[in-house]
Amino acid sequence: MPNFFTDNKDLIFQFERLDLKEVVQIAENNYEESKKYPYAPTNYEDAMENYRKVLEVVGDIAGNYIDARAGEVDTEGAHYKNGEVNYASGTVENLKQLSKADLMGMVLPRRFGGLNFPTSIYMMATEIIARADASLMNIFGLQDIGEMINKFGDESQREEFLPKFCTGEYTGAMALTEPDAGSDLQAVKLTAYQDEKGQWFLKGVKRFITNGNADVHLVLARSEPGTKDGRGLSMFVCYRDKSVVIRRIENKLGIHGSPTCELQFNDTPAWLVGKRKFGLIKYVFDLMFRARLGVSAQALGISQAAYEEALKYAKDRVQFGKSIYNIPAVTNILLDMRTTLETNRTLMYAAGTAVDIKEKLEELVEKNKAEGKNDTELNERLKSVTKFANFVTPLAKYILTESANKITYDALQIHGGTGYMKEFRVERLARDARITNIYEGTSQLQIVAAIGGVLGDILKDMFDKKEKKEYPGGLARLSEILKEIRVIFYDSLKYVVDKKDVSFQDIAAKDLVELYSYIYTGWLLLDEAEVNERKKFIANRYIIESLANARKNAENIKNELFSDILHADKILI
Template structure:
């Protein structure tokens, strides 16, 4: 039988080279939970064995139960009648299977019914779910909502909400966007007020809410009268059954199995999560960063599915007396798609590693402070992990979602006219991919989020150390390419920063972020190529291609191709 974990040699490659011992040691509290839970690991190797078994279960379910129903889910879509939303039959069955397998509380602590598995492994599961049926990810992949309550809620709130998530009794939704406040969440106007009994209540409308029919909602609302920016917003949890009306579900281009709802809150009773005024500036930003990793994995899963479809079709389709797979321009396109898949996977799981490290070091530092112990060493490591995660999260979301659109486009092109027909899966995958570089922050917002880390060149020491490392053979030539690329980046960066013009920095940000992503990913692939000869081809093709794109970006910055923006009104009107 097929298995989306064990059949994927590259995903297995990344699993086998996980370096999460510090993360797991903290998460498992010295492996003491094995005395209370017979399924808890007794050491790091035991934990890895457990993770492998869980991912094999996900791989089995997604390949053999979820993927075969993906086309039917897309055709049926979500149903809306009399104010009630119903999932497509295939989505209901998939959620039932995932619940039976106890996979709906992936990262939650065991005391609430969860599996206590790190984000990196959860992201691997999201990739497999997305490969099988992209819209299912929007239900399975919203476990960051439960994580937010776990991290910032009270113990009473954890006891109330988290077991519902872990058992599959409840799914969640992030109710953030409003009709007049899309990406600009500081403009949120939903009212949060306390009644005469001190009960928080919510009043207003939310729009474009993924899985808005969920049982438990996390809602961003304005709790401070008279404020107009993010400092007046707080985060609340409420139940969808309590005075929340689903006004409509959207008729969308893709991900039809995931209902996108417009919600009306009519004095809905709610609970404050964390502190007042921290809703956007801390809690939502943290929750959205988790969601962005999830969308990056969703894009990667869709890309993998599209590549599989294109490769299968190219081998089977004959033209001019031979398989089109043997036609060089098709072979070249498939190779580019494969390189994109593997380089994307390297970037994504590097980002996940740093996110896991940051999350667990935060827990460790708080634990040491509560015990009155010295936490200076862990705090220093936490500071570094926070900086790196803050850059790699938006970078991964940007790169992988843009690439998902490119890979599905090319996969459909390989299919020719047949790919445009609904009978072929690639048509659905192309539509599903389009949302990934829009929701949870558009590509343009990811560039903005990544710019600070790039301008500050936070990998400078790492890049320098890598450049000084001795390499031989073909890898030495690739190292030289990366060194030249770094010269281009530093020259472009100096040109931008010497202008001391914030507006110009914003204009040039996309080009700078892309060059930096080429450098970082290129060095990741170099590490992999030293470990596995199979990766030499991937590294060579990626780095040579990236070198050409980096030079183009340098050209755009240095040759003042942004000058026309100064006269945009004259040109565009």
């Protein structure tokens, strides 16, 4: 019987390398939670064992049930009829099983029926689910909505919504985008207004809303009349009652099991979440940490599934009297896929840990404020951790989602013509992967989000420390290559800065971010290679290839590849 956790040796490797001691200690209130809840962990080892057991349950459900239904879910899709949306029958069964296993409130507090797990563990569960059915992740992965209410809502809102999120009775949706406000959320027009009693109501249209048929919606709305920018936006929560009309669902390329809806809010009663005017500038930005991670985990799960399909097919398919697995050109593609898959997982859970630390330090700071305390050292550490999380989450989203498209492309290529046929699941994986580098911020927007950290050399201290370390054997050679890439990066960065051309900097940002990612990921891989012999192969291929890519990135920047943008109107006829 397949288990999508226990059969994934690299995921187990990453799980066992997680360093969540501080995160768990804060989450468990110095393990005082165990005095209230007999199933809460009594120490860190107990917590990690609990996490492992739950991930095994997720792996069992994903491997034996969700995966088996995924093809039918894709074919059937979500249904829209008479203004209502119904999930595919397989999706309904999947959600029942996940709810029965108490997996729909993984990050929510125990007092509401949740598991109180760290984000990193939740992301591992998300990866496992996405490997089985990427579209289901879009429903399972919206637990962040409950977390947003828990973090910024008041106690009455928590009591109103969170218990039924945890039981699976409620599913959620983030109603952010509109017909004229996609990536540019400052342009949101849907209005929020109050009656004479202070009750809020929502009026307007939202588009491209994942799981828009959900029971509970977080809605970004313009609460300040006369404003046109992000400072006039607030966050609201509402039920999807009769005043919320589902106008249609989109006919999409992939993730068919996840309904994407256009919604019309007709004076819908709502509650303000947090403070007015903070909807975009604080709450959406905070939500993006977890949303970016969620899509990164989804992309990673799709990548794992595509790799598994390609490897199996390559071993089974015989041409020219031998398995195509033994044809060097095919073997090389598989090696590239495996290397990318594992390096992406390393980056993924480095980002997940960063978000975990950030969020738990925020809890400590808020607790101090409530008690009238001011811990300057803690405040400064939170600022530093937040800057790093602001950098590494868009970096992970960019790298992992672009990689998922490449891995699924290569997986289909290994299948040849058969991979283009509906009978083989690899074509579904290729379709599902395509959305990952679009929603929750396109790849281009992830570059915009990450470039500030790159220009500020946010990881300078880490890189300096790594360069002083002496690595054993062949790893020493790889460390020298990383030093060489860093020289290439600084040379390219200086060239961009010295030009003092904002437009050129915008275009060169992609190459600069990629250069920086090679260095950061490379050092992470060297650390892994020190403790795992097999990881030396992964580090070797990644770092050597990164040097070649770094030289290309530098040539793009320094040889004026982008100068023709000035003549775009003449070229683009």
